[in-house]
Amino acid sequence: MTGIRRFFARNWSILAVIAAWQAWVTIAELNSIVLPGPLPVARDIATNPGLYLANAAQTLAVSASGLVIGFALGILVAVLAWCSRLLSGMLTPIGLIFSSIPIVALIPILARILGYDISTVVAIVAVSAFFPTFVFAGAGLNDLPRGAPDLFAVFGASRIQRFYRLVLPSAVPNMMIALRLIVPESVLAAILAEFLMGRSGLGFLFREATGRFAMERALGTSLVAAVTAIICFFLAQRAERAVKARWS
């Protein structure tokens, strides 16, 4: 019983939104071309599971590979910058510049340079994942626990030992924050790139459906995209908390 109560305490607002959607469709007597209700949308998903699954899987795969590339490169460049003061001074402002601009604006440019291809979608996701990772990992590498550097100096640790045993581990919580931030961004970047280039994936499905006013399909795609992104986001949040609990 308490489990059910907990669920309602946390999710009443989501249920209220779905109820409001149904109420709106019913009261305003909207036809399904303007706005279908939750049931027809659910039916469209249930009757075409293959279509939705295939496109969702592709979007997810593209987001994941782009995210891994961008995340790894971000950490790598942050480590390189940590090694050299000049490099760090040169790269930090560029990292800041790119984190203060709307990265989605680069999607059309990248699409044009790299061509309309699935690898372009991966590259776009990687670029959007790279900058937050670089900025957060860089901040983490330079922010050491108080007293730790002295301890390492007293024990005569070499620079490499210091890096592996102290600097890198102390940056892990920050990297996890970056991960939580870039997960929803990556899914969004992938879907937007698919939407603009129109090849395959959820973004393409959405574009194709809105193009012929198939609102059930469009909303079904929205719903699948939203659920996919939300699951990824909560997994990333959980991972961040788990690491935080173990690490500090």
Added chain:
Amino acid sequence: MRFARKASHALPGLLGVVAFLGAWQLIGVYRLAGFTWPPLTTVIAYLADPAHHTLLARAAAASFSSVGIGYGLGLLIGLAIAMLVRIIRPAREGIDQLVAVIHATPAIALAPVFMVILPRDAIPAAISALAVFYLVYVATTSGLESAHRAHQDLFSVLGASPFSRFARLELPAALPSIVSGLKLAVPVAFMGAIVGEWFGASRGLGLLMISGMQNFQIPMLWSAVLLATLTSLVAYGLMGLAERGVQQRYGQ
């Protein structure tokens, strides 16, 4: 002396930006990335050419007014709902969950709903407002909790009313967090407006980007992106200055 030290700190950063712009120019001149990567000078020439000023100015005016409206609306709604859950505490968990879900939902997934409710040219401001709302809500709810325990106790002992406790203790304590949230909301507001324009707005920089991409009008595409990103950069810098001022005045 202090100036000299500041300059030597800023030098590598300046070097980095110059290297970046130089690389942009070289890649463009030598066609290292194909003909769709124009040299920096070509883009600047396009922006400077009076023949394009009407087009660019109209697009920029449309986009930046969407950004402004979205930013303002997002700020107001974010503050209002954060204060509401402060007053009605049991509602907080459910609202937090809904806000997290809305944030995790890709903006594109909400587009059909907006298309039904709003005229097409209002969608950029709406998506922008939604994205800003999230950051303001999170910054405000966490900021309102940051008031010191000791101060809270003092207000209780002196018998402060809930309202005066809020206005004189919690809100000032939350200001640094709110302003930081507003700084981070700048690029997000631009992102919302640009993405919103991709769903069929009739004008705006986002539209120029799409048509430049589809019709191989490379200098126009890059100019539109440069205008949007530079404006975001300047606004972000200004908010950074505001943030510093607030930190000094209200920070702990």
